[in-house]
Amino acid sequence: MNVSMVGSGYVGLTTGACFAELGHQVLCVDNDAEKVALLSRGEIPIYEPGLEELVRGNAAKGRLRFSTSVAEAVDHGLVIFLTVPTPPQPDGSVDLRYVEKVAREIARHLRDYRVIVDKSTVPVRTGEKVAQTIARYNTQGVDFDVVSNPEFLREGCAVHDLLHPDRIVIGVQRPRAAEIMKELYRPIAAPVVVTDLNSAELIKHASNSFLALKISYINALSQICERAGADVDLVAEGMGLDQRIGKAFLKAGIGYGGSCFPKDLAAFIRISEELGYDFRLLKEVAAINEEQKERFFKKIRRALWVLEEKTIGLLGLAFKANTDDVRNSVALELASRFLREGARVRAYDPVAGRKAQRVLRELEICEVGEEVARGADCVVIATEWDEFRRLDWARMRKWMISPLLFDGRNLLDPAHMVALGFQYEGVGRGLRIG
């Protein structure tokens, strides 16, 4: 099938590459000419495991092309995906100007029947507005369908998630569009949930808000564990084995960040408000998340007393492991607070170092993990990269001025770290001095 992606960022590029891998003819469009030039040369602007091979392989086979032209996207794709940003506005509502602009552009170039699919995360009823917009600007009255097909991929394992999703959600206004979408996804073995437009849009916000809720639940529990002398990881293990609860997203830490959860939760609270419902439960989820970040920062400040003139070794800058995405990263937020209070920050991240430094110029980026410990008053783990477990911690301990270790992701074994001479503090597992 001929498929176009309008917006070739994390979602558009990865989805486009996966559709090409499934045998479709894909055109990825972006209005960032530099990005398109880079992609056309086989260079990938983001780090996502497995993506580079997929893009290069499919481009070489002629199944994946790049362009800056929406007109070309409309000409090429029977199915045209909108994968543009939907950033938050200061009041939490979603900025839909990119979606609206692309809808208008598509309408102007419509010559034959097309399925226009919204994959960006949007408030319920956006699809209806997209359909109205296309109808208004499509002056030749060409037939079209608007579909909502929300995306659930996780950055860091996006290729896997796209090829092996838990489910595919397709929200339609007419059966014809559902048939075309099912045909597009036919090579993927996953349950397909066909709904109306509004329900599909709600499924996305409801799912992300529920996942954020699970994280805030376990983070709130981590506070109880610290006070009660229990270990939150053991509590989570014991809870997660219950199939009604499940293990996923029961990992206590420094709060969720990233480009999706904070934005989608704020949007869903706002959407609910506009529909006349005060979603107090979700407001509390957001409040617990802020509190969790604050408490972790305060733990560090309490230990160091004054941050000015201190050196903090920071492990991790990406908002989570296996990605170079630093948008709304709690690690970066911490770094920024340390710097604001006058500390030096020596940081290491396996892939996000340069991107982070573009946002926070004062960061000192180390080339290897152990280096963050040189002359450090404390070391902080802020992203759950697996390789941090394998650092030469004994050597790092020797390089540090004082042995304070704050494990914001409960990545290390407290007893082992104490045996190495650290004063270890994780989340929800109490202070270990030895």
Ligand code: NAD
């Ligand atoms: P992104 O910023 O990485 O990519 C968006 C791309 O769209 C950019 O390359 C930008 O240059 C391009 N763009 C903007 N305006 C354009 C226009 N008028 N014409 C053509 N291209 C245009 O964003 P993303 O992370 O891919 O997110 C896209 C959408 O998918 C958002 O709604 C997001 O909430 C949703 N989503 C993201 C994830 C994720 O993990 N990143 C997961 C599920 C859903």
